[in-house]
Amino acid sequence: MRATFTRRVRGACSAALSFTLLLLLLGGLLARTAAAQGAQGTADDPLDRLDAPSRASVEQALDSARALGLPSAPIVAKVAEGVSKGAGGSRIARVVGEMVVSMARAREALGPASTDAELVAGAGALQAGASPDALRRVRAAQPRRSATQPLVVLADLARRGVPARDAAGAVARLIQLGASDAELARLRTDIARDVADGVPPAAATSLRVEQFSARGSLDPSRPPALPPEPPIK
Amino acid sequence: MREEPWDVSDEADEDGTPPVVRQAAAHLRRGGASDERAVAAVMAAVRGRRAPRRSRPASWRRLTAARTWHLSPLAAAGLAASLVGVGALGAFGLRGGVDRAPAVAVGPADGRTVDTAPQTAPTGGPAFASQGDPAPTHVVRFVLAAPSVSSGSAVSRVTLVGDFNGWNAEATPMRWDAAARAWMTVVALPAGRYVYAFVLDGRRWVADPAAPLAPEDGFGASNSVVVVAPATGGAT
Amino acid sequence: MSDAHGHAALTDANVVERVLGGDTDAYAVLVSRYHARCLRYAERILRNRADAEDAVQETFIRAYDALGRYEERSRFTAWLFRILVNQCRAAAARRGRRERWVLTDEAAVLGAPAEGSTDGYGAAVPLDRVEQAVAELEPLLREAFLLRHVEGLGYNEMRGVTGAGLSALKMRVKRACDALRGKLEGVYDA
Numbered sequence: 001m002r003a004t005f006t007r008r009v010r011g012a013c014s015a016a017l018s019f020t021l022l023l024l025l026l027g028g029l030l031a032r033t034a035a036a037q038g039a040q041g042t043a044d045d046p047l048d049r050l051d052a053p054s055r056a057s058v059e060q061a062l063d064s065a066r067a068l069g070l071p072s073a074p075i076v077a078k079v080a081e082g083v084s085k086g087a088g089g090s091r092i093a094r095v096v097g098e099m100v101v102s103m104a105r106a107r108e109a110l111g112p113a114s115t116d117a118e119l120v121a122g123a124g125a126l127q128a129g130a131s132p133d134a135l136r137r138v139r140a141a142q143p144r145r146s147a148t149q150p151l152v153v154l155a156d157l158a159r160r161g162v163p164a165r166d167a168a169g170a171v172a173r174l175i176q177l178g179a180s181d182a183e184l185a186r187l188r189t190d191i192a193r194d195v196a197d198g199v200p201p202a203a204a205t206s207l208r209v210e211q212f213s214a215r216g217s218l219d220p221s222r223p224p225a226l227p228p229e230p231p232i233k
Numbered sequence: 234m235r236e237e238p239w240d241v242s243d244e245a246d247e248d249g250t251p252p253v254v255r256q257a258a259a260h261l262r263r264g265g266a267s268d269e270r271a272v273a274a275v276m277a278a279v280r281g282r283r284a285p286r287r288s289r290p291a292s293w294r295r296l297t298a299a300r301t302w303h304l305s306p307l308a309a310a311g312l313a314a315s316l317v318g319v320g321a322l323g324a325f326g327l328r329g330g331v332d333r334a335p336a337v338a339v340g341p342a343d344g345r346t347v348d349t350a351p352q353t354a355p356t357g358g359p360a361f362a363s364q365g366d367p368a369p370t371h372v373v374r375f376v377l378a379a380p381s382v383s384s385g386s387a388v389s390r391v392t393l394v395g396d397f398n399g400w401n402a403e404a405t406p407m408r409w410d411a412a413a414r415a416w417m418t419v420v421a422l423p424a425g426r427y428v429y430a431f432v433l434d435g436r437r438w439v440a441d442p443a444a445p446l447a448p449e450d451g452f453g454a455s456n457s458v459v460v461v462a463p464a465t466g467g468a469t
Numbered sequence: 470m471s472d473a474h475g476h477a478a479l480t481d482a483n484v485v486e487r488v489l490g491g492d493t494d495a496y497a498v499l500v501s502r503y504h505a506r507c508l509r510y511a512e513r514i515l516r517n518r519a520d521a522e523d524a525v526q527e528t529f530i531r532a533y534d535a536l537g538r539y540e541e542r543s544r545f546t547a548w549l550f551r552i553l554v555n556q557c558r559a560a561a562a563r564r565g566r567r568e569r570w571v572l573t574d575e576a577a578v579l580g581a582p583a584e585g586s587t588d589g590y591g592a593a594v595p596l597d598r599v600e601q602a603v604a605e606l607e608p609l610l611r612e613a614f615l616l617r618h619v620e621g622l623g624y625n626e627m628r629g630v631t632g633a634g635l636s637a638l639k640m641r642v643k644r645a646c647d648a649l650r651g652k653l654e655g656v657y658d659a
Binding site for chain 2: 488489491493494496497500501502504505508509513519522525526529530533534535536537538597599600602603615618619646649650653654
């Protein structure tokens with residue numbers, strides 16, 4: 001009987017210990033979740049949707065971006081995009097890592113005073129195949145205007161099959177001819193339509209550039225067109 | 234059952250592999266130099282991690298072997314009570330995880346710009362909006378014309394996803410404009426560059442056929458770009 | 470990876486010891502040695518380049534974390550492939566859940582780029598006949614065949630890698646070989 005009582009007590013004790021440890025664990029987890037949500041504010045943090053190793057990699061990328069003075073919002077947005085598209089955590093982490101590298105290269109090419117939008121657009125152009133020299137050329141062509149739209153056009157042309165060097169040359173030439181952002185956008189649309197109609201991408205681009213060159217700028221307030229720069233070696 | 238040490242190889246081909254299969258296997262073993270970029274990516278990932286250490290030596294195993302503890306009822310109750318007390322103190326005192334400075338609150342559900350001021354980003358909206366404080370917002374209309382998405386089947390629902398709404402496929406529904414035969418919505422955005430796409434019937438992701446293509450997203454899909462200009466607010 | 474530290478002559482076990490001793494850069498030797506081979510296996514299992522790259526990257530990261538548990542009595546190849554096989558199985562399971570997302574056929578959309586989609590979800594990859602024949606094997610048979618006849622693992626190693634029993638593995642390899650023989654008769658006739 002004493003042995004039975006001892007066994008029952010042991011069983012009760014181990015059950016009590018297990019239950020207590022479970023409460024402790026749950027309490028800690030709830031507190032950490034509440035604290036984390038408090039730190040984040042009211043918005044969902046896409047990083048919360050990642051598995052631990054991927055989250056660690058993304059956190060590292062964010063730390064690298066901050067250390068380099070690069071914007072972190074695009075990185076968080078890319079994580080949100082990847083999560084929404086059902087991509088695996090390691091793929092998201094890899095894409096984010098490449099993004100940080102591209103933004104760093106874009107800043108080297110575009111200069112330290114570049115806006116975040118220019119950096120992201122520049123990173124996109126690099127990822128589309130443009131060279132850092134192409135970015136420098138775009139910047140040099142209009143140093144006092146935002147390079148965002150030209151870089152967006154450059155990336156789009158490269159994605160549509162225009163060789164990156166030709167696309168960069170075309171965009172720089174158009175800027176030198178005095179094309180505004182709106183004109184760049186219209187030309188991009190025209191080139192996209194030409195390509196969809198079957199015109200080879202490089203030919204479509206050079207034709208539209210030549211048309212614009214022949215027509216010239218209609219805005220008398222714009223500076224006169226500069227002669228084209230020698231091709232990039 | 235005792236675990237067998239793994240063989241270095243049992244190369245006598247006792248499974249009688251047909252010659253054509255052996256040749257095929259040799260063909261499949263060809264080639265493949267290591268990709269330096271991929272190696273570099275792995276190394277970049279591991280360098281930030283805790284260095285691995287050899288597993289604990291055998292002398293530690295005694296300390297980790299399971300034991301049976303015998304407690305009197307009074308001692309057990311006291312121990313349980315003290316554990317609960319420690320747990321409660323710890324739970325209320327925790328600050329929680331890595332206190333990462335939020336770079337941006339990624340898009341509230343209603344798709345409007347965010348007014349909270351993140352610690353490291355410019356005020357007035359997503360950090361990749363043009364810098365300016367506070368950034369005026371511009372109304373940007375997104376349109377997806379019906380013929381562009383024809384594939385034989387009618388689309389019953391289109392939503393807009395992008396940087397500005399946390400890529401939430403339910404956050405920004407578009408409305409069907411019968412006169413224009415297009416799906417439309419408007420979003421107020423500060424000046425800047427935004428990546429976006431349309432989601433059809435919650436399943437198909439399409440780029441905007443009328444907009445510049447964004448760089449490859451890294452996930453196998455295509456997105457579009459809109460640039461909201463600071464001076465005029467025009468979107469291109 | 471360059472041989473700046475003279476690592477190329479080291480065995481896998483030697484390199485592991487160096488890494489465990491604090492020489493993180495030495496891990497690059499193992500990665501360089503095995504990355505292509507792992508990617509080759511993962512691509513044939515997952516039939517998707519991007520998923521395979523992810524699985525391989527994850528494999529090497531997990532292998533790094535677990536390096537302290539590697540014991541020299543087993544081949545590093547088999548130890549690494551145990552992690553890789555699990556990563557590939559997990560990726561395949563995730564893809565099964567993800568395939569409810571139907572990504573658009575861009576050719577149907579005005580202004581789509583001529584080159585079409587990247588090697589993302591379900592992009593077709595041209596194959597030679599041998600690759601095609603392997604791709605058509607049932608997943609478990611394909612896994613067993615690749616481990617045995619392409620990656621050169623012994624059956625006991627395969628037990629450790631896959632968790633399957635010896636007789637089941639031998640049966641899978643045999644069925645895979647029978648199926649491949651049927652598909653490939655005459656391929657190598659001169």
